[in-house]
Amino acid sequence: MLNVDYKKNLNVKRQEIFTKRHHEIVQDLEKMLEKGIPDLTMSQIASNLKISLRTLYEIAPSKDELIIMITDSILRKHGKHALESVSDIKSPLKKLEKYLFTVNQVVGPKFNTFFKDIEKIKGLEEIVDYHANFITNFTEELLNQSIETNEIQYIDSKAFSILLGGIGREFIKEKNRLSESSPEESANSITSIILNGIKLRN
Numbered sequence: 001m002l003n004v005d006y007k008k009n010l011n012v013k014r015q016e017i018f019t020k021r022h023h024e025i026v027q028d029l030e031k032m033l034e035k036g037i038p039d040l041t042m043s044q045i046a047s048n049l050k051i052s053l054r055t056l057y058e059i060a061p062s063k064d065e066l067i068i069m070i071t072d073s074i075l076r077k078h079g080k081h082a083l084e085s086v087s088d089i090k091s092p093l094k095k096l097e098k099y100l101f102t103v104n105q106v107v108g109p110k111f112n113t114f115f116k117d118i119e120k121i122k123g124l125e126e127i128v129d130y131h132a133n134f135i136t137n138f139t140e141e142l143l144n145q146s147i148e149t150n151e152i153q154y155i156d157s158k159a160f161s162i163l164l165g166g167i168g169r170e171f172i173k174e175k176n177r178l179s180e181s182s183p184e185e186s187a188n189s190i191t192s193i194i195l196n197g198i199k200l201r202n
Contacts, residue, residue: 022059025051029059029070042066064121071124075131078106083138092145093152097195099142103135104168104187128169136165152198160194167191 018026028049040048042063046056060066082102089095140161146152168187 018059021055025049025055025059026070026073029066030074033067033070033074064123067121068123068127072127072130075106075127079103079131079134091151092142092149093195093199096139096142096146097191099138100164100191101188104184104191106168132165132169136161139165150200152195153200155198160198164191164194 029045032045032048040063042056043053045063045066046053049056056066060069082099085102086095086099089098140157143152143155143157143160147154147157167190168183
């Protein structure tokens, strides 16, 4: 049994007072963020959603906090999807490979907007770090299980988990982007090379 799990939402106190309508608006905001909320004012966001500015401020007191909350919600949903996608896989190594390929989708085209201005929004990098740390911890546990089941050679699982968990984030940086492949494709390629390199051949 894997003993890693998400903590409560980082914005749980505010969400405890959300109405059904607030949650519906949050879902609409998630779709909008894919197209670039950072370029809009709170007033423009409210107008696009056809809600009052007051209602939007009930959800978040500022645009930065709104982006942080929505990004956290989206990453949390994707993380849950990644966990569910491997829940029936028995082999720890196969589970790890599937899991990493799924979480690497975060650096694909669909999520590109979320990280475009990460350094400009105070607190957003902390949210991304939180989710990245979860991936690293989950990866370390699966690596340890893979060692125990003799699927991979003995390695420093902590070091490898940091490497595997952070590949996608490195390729999404503008200075590291490759013209011939997307950050997701690059991350998956390197992930496969690393995992194949530590496999035990039966």
